[in-house]
Amino acid sequence: MKQLSLFVFTLLILGNFSCSTDSISKEEEQITDEDVYFPPLQSTIWETKSPEELHWNTDKLPQLLSYLEETNTKGFIILNQGKIVVEQYMNAHDSSKVWYWASAGKTLTTATTGIAQKEGLLAISDKVSDYLGTGWTSSPLAKENLITIENLLQMDSGLSDTNGDNVSPDNLEYMADAGTRWAYHNVYVKLQDVIATTSNTTYKEYFNTKLRDKIGMSGTWIDVSDLNVYWSDTRSMARFGLLISENGRWENTQIIPSTFLNAATNTSQNINEAYGYLWWLNGKSSYHLPQSQDTFDGSLIPNAPTDMYAALGKNDQKLYIIPSKDLVIIRMGDSAEEENFALSSYDTNLWDKINDLLP
Structure with missing residues (x-):
């Protein structure tokens, strides 16, 4: 009887341990994840994994690489759990x-803002004018004081997006109350x-010390x-993608x-579902595009995984992160077809080729 009681007690303890394990945060789980590879800092060493090992359709790889070259690509990398599966340079x-x-x-600015908040240097709920003083826009003071750091991250500052790239106060005109209008704007x-x-x-110094150098990136900011x-x-963008895919852990x-x-990689406001904190989000029911106030139904990139989020840059600079497939994909180069601001038809065309490669 005592043995049976001990057995039941042991089962209860194990059951409670199992339950408590389920409640471990995602961050804690990742700290102990030994499956993900991180390349050494300040080194050209980077472990690889073959497409065959992942059972990819390797007969489709030449078609993908040819398409990339034909569409003005310069650097292309696919990571799986941190290891390089495809790396090609061309043109x-x-x-x-x-x-x-x-x-x-x-x-990169999103990430640096998160670090600064962690260090107690700012809070994203604070007014921008708490740090820059009043008059950093040409809006009426009451309207300027509505704009928080989070509004800049969400692209819903309410400031005009029709005055070009310059962010001097004269160009930062009031158009709507903060939080009521989404507009792709360099005010970030x-x-x-x-x-x-x-x-x-x-x-630049803060970014280099707190982010770039900690993950072995190269590169610089140029005005x-x-x-x-x-x-x-290209590998530096891949390093950053790996950091983000691992929820900020290196x-x-x-x-x-x-x-x-x-918060950064989920819908941040109720106007553009496909936008977080300067990250584009796939798989939402609608989206907005730069320089447009129209709402488009459907997913941002319909043939890409629904859980994908992306950093998209002018002329087809692409950083795709796909959690469900443990993939980070980088594309750098000239525009594939014509000049564009972020999203383009190239995203859909490129994903046709990527999907052919993946199992």
């Missing part, structure tokens, strides 16, 4: 050459000014028409809070 590019991220680099760079102000350093544009090699160090990234 006079190679692994050591750099290229611009364009608006895909917005997500004011986040970099906030971080520089509150950290008592330059944005172009009053905007910071990031330039790097090996055993949580660099970006996972709770912040969860």
Whole structure:
């Protein structure tokens, strides 16, 4: 009888342990995940995995690579659980050459904002004017004070998006109350000014110290028409994609809070379902496009996985993250067809080729 009681007690303990394990946070689970590979810092070493090992349709790989070359691609990488499965350079590019991220680099600013909040330098619920002072826009003061850091992350500041790239106060005109109008706008760079102000350093120095150097990225911010544009090699974008795909963790160090990234990669406001904190989201019921106030029904990229989220930049700079398939996909290069701001028909055409490759 005592043995039976001990057996039942043991089962109860094991059952409780199982339940408590289920309640472990995603962040804690990932810290102990040994299946994901992280390439060494400041090294050209990067472990690989063959498409055959993953049972991919390898006979379709030449077609994908030919299509990439024909469409002005310079660098292309696919990672699976951190390991390189496909890496190709073309059109006079190679692994050591750099290229611009364009608006895909917005997500670098998202990540840096999350780090700054973790360090207590800011809170995304705060007014932007708490850090930059009043008069950083030409809006009436009462309207300017409605704009929070989160509004800049969500692209719903209510400021006019019709005055070009310049973000001087004269160009940041009131159009609607913050939170009531979504518009793709370069005003997000004011986040970099906030971080520089509150950290008592330059944005570039803060970014390099807190993010770039911690994951072994190369690259630099270059001022172009009053905007910071990031330039790097293709592997650096892949490193960043790996960091984000692992919810802000690099090996055993949580660099970006996972709770912040969860908010960043889910719908952030009720106007554009397909937008988080400067991240594009697939699989939503509708979406908005840059320079448009129209709502389009359906998924952003219908033939891509529904759980995919992406950093998309001018002229087809692409960073796709697909959690369900443990994939990070990078495409850098000139525009495939014609100049574009972020999303283009190339996304759908490229995913046709990727889908042919995947099992």
